[in-house]
Amino acid sequence: MFSNTLKEETQQNHVDLEKKIVPRIKAIQSEQDYITLLKLFYSYFGALETLVQSVLDTSLLPDSTSRRKSEAILNDIRALGGDTPNLAGVADLPEISDHAAALGAMYVMEGSTLGGQIISKMIAKALPGKTNDALSFYKGYGENTMPMWIAFKNAMNEHAVTADIQKKVINAANETFLKFSQWVDKAG
Ligand code: HEM
Numbered sequence: 001m002f003s004n005t006l007k008e009e010t011q012q013n014h015v016d017l018e019k020k021i022v023p024r025i026k027a028i029q030s031e032q033d034y035i036t037l038l039k040l041f042y043s044y045f046g047a048l049e050t051l052v053q054s055v056l057d058t059s060l061l062p063d064s065t066s067r068r069k070s071e072a073i074l075n076d077i078r079a080l081g082g083d084t085p086n087l088a089g090v091a092d093l094p095e096i097s098d099h100a101a102a103l104g105a106m107y108v109m110e111g112s113t114l115g116g117q118i119i120s121k122m123i124a125k126a127l128p129g130k131t132n133d134a135l136s137f138y139k140g141y142g143e144n145t146m147p148m149w150i151a152f153k154n155a156m157n158e159h160a161v162t163a164d165i166q167k168k169v170i171n172a173a174n175e176t177f178l179k180f181s182q183w184v185d186k187a188g
Helices: 002-026 031-055 062-066 071-079 099-126 142-159 163-187
Strands: none
Touching (some): 031 163, 099 142, 099 163
16 A cells, blocks of 8 residues: 555655654743644645645545644644744755655645644653643644544545656655755754
């Protein structure tokens, strides 16, 4: 199945990104530290989401409106009293110019709901009692996370039936990981 290939082809970039994110989560000691992490995600995911929505063919992904939006990050930031961060510019984003590339970027954003299950627990543990209203983004779809993930992969597999489309999805997914990694580095 194509989704298995995609997982293999992007695995190294996932590992590399995870290695950059985990220490940042482990270093969280205050609500301010958590706001900084949320802002890092919002600035990238928020800008990427707009780009994705401009080219995504929603007839090929009918449940896209019910999928997690970067607005959830903003709500979490506001729940903690933080302000709205600036969004990443085009130069800091992957090139997403058609539905196949949009699927690659969405694969990364949707897949992050899986890691989010772990991240939300790490943050709740680091800031006990302080994050009750501010974990909506990392909790993703909660109990629905696995069914939503499987539905996304099914829709992607149905579309990615030619070598050309598959290559576009893989390239966009890898670029999405790499550019996020660079964005994390840029944040210092
Ligand atoms: C603390 C950081 C993270 C941890 C601990 C983590 C952990 C995980 C875990 C446990 C899975 C499920 C793996 C499996 O089913 O075999 C997963 C999947 C995934 N994660 Fe992460 N993750 C992290 C951060 C991220 C971030 C920031 C992104 C994207 C920006 C991301 C993208 C993905 C994707 C795309 C998948 C799906 C892989 C697949 O089954 O095709 N992860 N992650």
